[in-house]
Amino acid sequence: GNSVTQMEGPVTLSEEAFLTINCTYTATGYPSLFWYVQYPGEGLQLLLKATKADDKGSNKGFEATYRKETTSFHLEKGSVQVSDSAVYFCALLKAAGNKLTFGGGTRVLVKP
Amino acid sequence: GAGVSQSPSNKVTEKGKDVELRCDPISGHTALYWYRQSLGQGLEFLIYFQGNSAPDKSGLPSDRFSAERTGGSVSTLTIQRTQQEDSAVYLCASSPGGRGPDTQYFGPGTRLTVL
Numbered sequence: 001g002n003s004v005t006q007m008e009g010p011v012t013l014s015e016e017a018f019l020t021i022n023c024t025y026t027a028t029g030y031p032s033l034f035w036y037v038q039y040p041g042e043g044l045q046l047l048l049k050a051t052k053a054d055d056k057g058s059n060k061g062f063e064a065t066y067r068k069e070t071t072s073f074h075l076e077k078g079s080v081q082v083s084d085s086a087v088y089f090c091a092l093l094k095a096a097g098n099k100l101t102f103g104g105g106t107r108v109l110v111k112p
Numbered sequence: 113g114a115g116v117s118q119s120p121s122n123k124v125t126e127k128g129k130d131v132e133l134r135c136d137p138i139s140g141h142t143a144l145y146w147y148r149q150s151l152g153q154g155l156e157f158l159i160y161f162q163g164n165s166a167p168d169k170s171g172l173p174s175d176r177f178s179a180e181r182t183g184g185s186v187s188t189l190t191i192q193r194t195q196q197e198d199s200a201v202y203l204c205a206s207s208p209g210g211r212g213p214d215t216q217y218f219g220p221g222t223r224l225t226v227l
Contacts, residue, residue: 029153034212034215035217042220043203043219043220043221044203044205044218046215046216046217049213050213051213061192089155091155093213093214093216098143098145098160098162098168098214099145099157099160099168099171100145100147100155100157100216101157102154102155103154104154105154105155
């Protein structure tokens, strides 16, 4: 079946550091891939998405590229801020599917 | 415009009681989803509604869980005879429901605590 694996946290960084959160997936066909973010005390928000191989999703300085050959969708940001402290979830939506399959989430803590 | 809303935001109940959780999707969205977020299981799909089609109930963990969607809009998730393992945050999401990959937009969730 479909599955998403992402690096376990917590990830603790200093402000302006480079952030990478690894995400790999297992799925048949060509799923769409998503990163959602959950800020403290809030609900899930869509951060970015990519719907086909080699697509790059970007938002708020975050980027992720859909790599079919390595079945990966790693999230990166060049210079994090304290306000980026949150839990990040990688997810896939299989082609013609209707339910998201989520990774376990990665907690990121950015210190000033 | 208004996002997905859920009520109540918090619910504390006693083991064995029934609870109802409500979800108001984004206006015009034909697809509605329920997920559960718990410490031990992460984020799990529960049920999916699309228009007037029969719902996909494949994620419901037991027959104590049921959901309905009236008039193609508001949805209610009902948990009967609650157990402590039902304690979790219940998330509702909606999407436009068109062809192709659909982005799901989430509500703030209902935190259920079963004592």
